[in-house]
Amino acid sequence: MEYPKVRKTPAETAGSQCSAYFTYSAKIKTTQAPVNLKRTRMAKLLNLDGELDFIKDFIPDREADAFLVRLQEDLAWQEENIIIAGRKIQVPRLVCWYGDPEARYRYSGVDHPPSIWTETLRALKERVETKSGQRFNSVLGNLYRNGNDAMGWHADNEPELGPEPFIASLSFGAERRFELRHDKTRHNLSLTLSHGSLLLMGGRLQRHWRHRIPRIPGMQDPRINLTFRTIFPKS
Numbered sequence: 025m026e027y028p029k030v031r032k033t034p035a036e037t038a039g040s041q042c043s044a045y046f047t048y049s050a051k052i053k054t055t056q057a058p059v060n061l062k063r064t065r066m067a068k069l070l071n072l073d074g075e076l077d078f079i080k081d082f083i084p085d086r087e088a089d090a091f092l093v094r095l096q097e098d099l100a101w102q103e104e105n106i107i108i109a110g111r112k113i114q115v116p117r118l119v120c121w122y123g124d125p126e127a128r129y130r131y132s133g134v135d136h137p138p139s140i141w142t143e144t145l146r147a148l149k150e151r152v153e154t155k156s157g158q159r160f161n162s163v164l165g166n167l168y169r170n171g172n173d174a175m176g177w178h179a180d181n182e183p184e185l186g187p188e189p190f191i192a193s194l195s196f197g198a199e200r201r202f203e204l205r206h207d208k209t210r211h212n213l214s215l216t217l218s219h220g221s222l223l224l225m226g227g228r229l230q231r232h233w234r235h236r237i238p239r240i241p242g243m244q245d246p247r248i249n250l251t252f253r254t255i256f257p258k259s
Contacts, residue, residue, distance in 0.1 A: 070213065073206065074229025078215060079222040082155065082194070088220035092196040094144050095248050101167050117173040123162030127255040129184065138162055145250070152192045152252050156224055160192065160252040168200065171243025177205065181230045184255050189230050192252040193223040198245035204235045
């Protein structure tokens with residue numbers, strides 16, 4: 025599959041002891057807008073310092089296939105760079121940022137003004153809001169073109185995300201391993217993020233855990249990850 029031409033802009037930063045593959049299923053409503061949002065009960069997939077839930081079949085395969093193609097073609101994917109030790113290094117994936125006008129996001133020392141919501145992103149946001157019981161005003165997209173694209177250890181703990189960020193991570197395409205590591209205990213957890221799955225992270229997770237998507241040598245299939253979040257504008 026050919027990828028859309030990307031715009032080059034400077035931005036962004038870049039052995040599990042206990043692993044599990046949690047397979048929760050869910051019936052999904054395809055309403056156009058969330059109604060009477062109710063906070064979802066988070067499953068106890070973590071023993072301490074945070075909340076984590078995983079819904080394997082959030083979007084059925086055939087529908088997820090269509091979303092994968094549409095997102096690859098329609099979103100403004102960018103190649104971005106960071107400066108480390110005075111050297112410009114290209115981030116190993118393509119990225120994009122969409123949201124409400126006030127949802128300006130600064131991470132890795134770079135400001136990200138939001139692009140206007142596409143129809144597809146808005147529809148997905150509303151479905152995730154209905155399931156999670158949360159409201160979101162922005163989404164960060166990552167396109168992993170193959171197994172060489174990755175995400176290093178990090179936490180989504182920027183001030184504009186609030187003290188206990190709630191993040192909904194929606195995956196399309198190739199399965200990739202999602203690893204978490206506790207900052208103090210070094211306890212590890214590994215999940216396989218499958219096509220159409222939804223991962224919910226909340227509570228104190230971003231304050232005490234780091235996560236990453238490691239490389240998989242030889243993998244040729246792409247993966248798109250959408251992380252819906254809420255940006256709190258600076259007063």
